[in-house]
Amino acid sequence: DAKTTQPPSMDCAEGRAANLPCNHSTISGNEYVYWYRQIHSQGPQYIIHGLKNNETNEMASLIITEDRKSSTLILPHATLRDTAVYYCILTRRAAGNKLTFGGGTRVLVKP
Amino acid sequence: DAGVTQSPTHLIKTRGQHVTLRCSPISGHKSVSWYQQVLGQGPQFIFQYYEKEERGRGNFPDRFSARQFPNYSSELNVNALLLGDSALYLCASSSRLSTNEKLFFGSGTQLSVL
Numbered sequence: 001d002a003k004t005t006q007p008p009s010m011d012c013a014e015g016r017a018a019n020l021p022c023n024h025s026t027i028s029g030n031e032y033v034y035w036y037r038q039i040h041s042q043g044p045q046y047i048i049h050g051l052k053n054n055e056t057n058e059m060a061s062l063i064i065t066e067d068r069k070s071s072t073l074i075l076p077h078a079t080l081r082d083t084a085v086y087y088c089i090l091t092r093r094a095a096g097n098k099l100t101f102g103g104g105t106r107v108l109v110k111p
Numbered sequence: 112d113a114g115v116t117q118s119p120t121h122l123i124k125t126r127g128q129h130v131t132l133r134c135s136p137i138s139g140h141k142s143v144s145w146y147q148q149v150l151g152q153g154p155q156f157i158f159q160y161y162e163k164e165e166r167g168r169g170n171f172p173d174r175f176s177a178r179q180f181p182n183y184s185s186e187l188n189v190n191a192l193l194l195g196d197s198a199l200y201l202c203a204s205s206s207r208l209s210t211n212e213k214l215f216f217g218s219g220t221q222l223s224v225l
Contacts, residue, residue, distance in 0.1 A: 018197035032210050043201050043216030044154065051211075069207075088154060096222065099165050101153030 004088045009106040018075040019104055022088030025069040030093045033064060035073045037084040038104075044087065047073065078109045113138070115217035117206050123223045132187040132220045136204030142166075143185040144214065145177055146201040147154050154201055160185060161208050189222075197224045 005023040012018040022035065028097045034049040048055055048062045050071075061074040075082055087104040091097055116135045123199050124130050142161040146154035159167035162180035174190045183204075189196055199221050203214040 030210070034213070035113075036214075039220075043203070043213075043218050045216070047214065048215040049211075065160075085153075091210045093210050095210070096159070096166065097210055097212045097214060098156055098159055098218055099146075099154070099214065100156065105151055 004090060006086075006088050006102065006105045008103060009108070011076050011108045012075075013015070013108055014080060014109055014111050015051065015077055018020065018078040018082065018107060018109070019027050020041060020075075020088075020107065021070065022073070022075040023070045024088070024090055027068050028092060031090045033062065033071050034067075034089045034091055034099070035060070035086060036089065037082075037086045038099075039081075039084040044101075046058055047086075079111050083107060083109045114204050115202055115215050117200075117202050117217040117220050119220060120153070120218070120221075121194055121221045123225060125186045125225050126192055128192050128224075129188065129190050130192060130222060132200050132202075132222070133188075134185045134187070134202030134204075134217060136183050136185070136202075137215055140204035140206050140215070141183055142205045143183065144178055144205075145187045146203065146216075147171075148199040148201060148219070149195075150198070157187070159208075166208060192208060192224045197222060 035043040035047040038044045064071045085104040144159040145157040147152040156169040158177040199219040201219045203216045
């Protein structure tokens, strides 16, 4: 499976945009980029996913580079409740929606 | 609508014992997956079931088994428990197995093996 690389941790200020990078330089043409987050002691929560185009929903925006080798998750106005571990995951057609989690990025939103 | 529900929420067992964890998917979802999350690591895939058939198995020993019932609920069984089986066990459901289909996770069962 193609792997993703994320920074282990990052801080951001409450009310500011949080930009979370993810590198997936070996991504295949049929692999989706998914983002999930896990707040302490809870199950992972789906945030957003995309294939080629940028995507936006009520939680976040996903920016995928034209060559698809990297992406950025944007939380437009971070709140303290956004403190969590954020996982960038690739899913490929043969594996259905099975998720292979890496280490993720531990995001701390500070007042 | 109820989300994915798991029971029990916490469980303490001793080495060598057997444990059964239960999961009820979101109404209408036909797929259930199980993940193990050891402290400090990301979740690891154990099993996936769809329409009561096993559709995927992760790199776990045969002590781990699962099944899905006609109502789409699922059980994860672990025999001959080891200390290393202590973890958060997560269940996830989806309506299909497509790569374009997101997973909904429960809050998990925290298993402690003493």
